[in-house]
Amino acid sequence: MKLFGPAELAALPADKFFTQLSASLSDGGRAAAYFASPADGGRRLCAALAHDRAGRLELLLSEPLSDGFPSLTPRFPQLHLFEREIFELSGLRPEGHPWLKPVRYPAGGPDPGTGDFFRVHGPEVHEVAVGPVHAGVIEPGHFRFQCHGENVFHLEIALGYQHRGVERALSAGPGARSMHYAETLAGDTTIGHAWAYCGALEALSGCAVPPRAQVLRGVLLELERLANHTGDLGALSGDVAYLPTASFCGRLRGEYLNMTALICGNRFGRNALRPGGVDFDLEPARAAELLRRLEDVFRDTEGAVSLLWDTASVTERFENTGPVSRADAAALGLVGPAARASGVDIDTRRDFPYGPYSRYDPPKPGRGDVYARAYMRWDEIIRSVRLIRGWLASLPAGPLTAPCGAPASDSAAVSLVESWRGQVCHAAFTGPGGGFLGYKVVDPSFHNWQGLALALRGGQISDFPLCNKSFNLSYCGHDL
Amino acid sequence: MFKELIERFRQGHRTAPFPPGPEKFSDRYLGLPRLTGAPLAKAAAACPVGALSAADSALDMGRCLFCGACAKADPAAVEFTRDHRLSSGSREGLVLGSGGTFRASGEAPPDLRRLFGRSFRLRQVSAGGCNACEADCNVLGTLAFDLGRFGVQFVASPRHADGLLVTGPVTKNMELALRKTYDATPGPKLVIACGACAVSGGPYAGHAETLGGAAAVVPVDMFIPGCPPHPYTILDGILRLINGDIV
The missing domain is CATH 3.30.460.80 (NADH:ubiquinone oxidoreductase Nqo5 subunit)
Structure with a gap:
């Protein structure tokens, strides 16, 4: 911040x-x-x-x-x-932009998913179009594959279906709904975006968030990571038809969400963060209950996930599927576990420490395939549990919130948070009266969608679900 | 194979009974709101989405984000209970007056309940949803909720579906896709609007980029409020639609 x-x-x-x-x-x-x-x-x-x-x-x-x-x-x-x-x-x-086409297809322009798509020509080349409505319970997006038989030459992803004007509305703030906009920028990243928004506002108003609130925010952010990473490992195993881990992790993801609800009442962490601090305390009995549940659920997660690495049919399917080289990941500016899995060693928690993070040590970078992206999640799950254990063992005393006054005029704040998908960036500019002149939101998915497209190159159409899950990107976070 | 069996034995049977007991909800969970009858001006001023009307002494659960700002501003005027059953077959049914009692409703007509009561297939359409409602629908398929035991399933194609479950405020960019999905679903069919966005536009109500909910595009048979609704609230709404007042 x-x-x-x-x-x-x-x-x-x-x-x-x-x-x-x-x-x-x-x-x-x-x-x-x-x-x-x-x-x-x-x-x-x-x-x-x-x-x-x-x-x-x-x-x-x-x-x-x-x-x-x-x-x-x-x-x-x-x-x-x-x-x-x-x-x-x-x-x-x-x-001189090589492929200047719409990003979100706002009203007044072409309809979403229409217009030019990159095409490969040849007698046996064919095109496969998927979406916007997909087969699962999932957000909408349009995917165009240029194929030769089962082999994918190129995948182009057209989004914008979820465009609901949230960044535009945030720019008119700060106002009564701003916090709720932040919390719904990407619902599965409620804490990540809420923290980034609060961080921007706190930086602009010179508010020093109390240590207890910082630690509670850290607990909530790591619980969000645990829920999503665990869910992703389950979804990945489901996609290679390995059902034990898929079934276990489906339940365990919910148990992590319920821990968030234990703190703030809502499974996604809605209403937990407010500018200046947090709205809910973790009294000693509640902290003890949280730790007890964390240990139980982590033990089950460990049991469920270790099955993956011990099952040859799973690792064989994960290895060498959807590779993204280190050079490509760096050139595209990928972030989060997807970048780290490709060997780009960045993590906001270490590079730009904020709140309760100090001396965070990210996992060893991987070699860029689905296996690396899956294993990165497991490595991060272990670290998140360690972080929460450490924080709960020595919760700082003191207030939960500090007054967050009006933002300074004619200033700017850039707020960076390492959400489970990677770096969330919010940038706010204020005018003479302290109101926002502009508010910019960059969800990690905005950087990473092109990484997914690249992962498919030279792969097979049947690799798509697996690659897609290994990135698990946000449509609404991109479409804003 | 032995490792899988050992792990299965260790983790045990985890499917939860339905209806859920109160232990399934956090003590801080905000469920069905209740107006005490005290003047609402102070509480209404705290509501970010205008769900409370001081003039009408009413709370529109369809717009409510269940953020609790009203109860925090004036605990004497609004309370939140831990009752998760919030659904209604009509939009007006979600408007709570002061002192009145709310009873979840919304069962389909008897002939449709006979048809769908033991086998109901839904196609989910996310139309601007933030992936929280979607995630809480997905979770119904896990072994904890085991949607399949009620004869309900989310399916891949509208051609295989008996109805739609819509999330999100319906962005203009999804209007056509939602309409086409609806048209592709064979009749008779039912539509569920799930979450504050699909019911009323939620936090995006009034945005030019959205249409203010599913009912702007398709006829809605069941409204399920919440931001997002608890999975048990969604499950209760789905089952109420096809089975009537079960609990």
């Missing part, structure tokens, strides 16, 4: 902005966010660059632009979707 005061928000002339942006990206910087925000006389570009290993967050602003700007996507593929989004939302055209 970093505050940028008016003095740090000096705008660069366009040429300097792009020179500096290129230099930072060449230097290993990663675009945590890149977007256009309203400014006097037009729109300016803002880039929040994370220098992960150095733990340095850089914010670059351009002077207001009126029409086009040079696309950097050909040199830095990680910007491809950001530039498309800038074009869609502001009309500023990234000149």
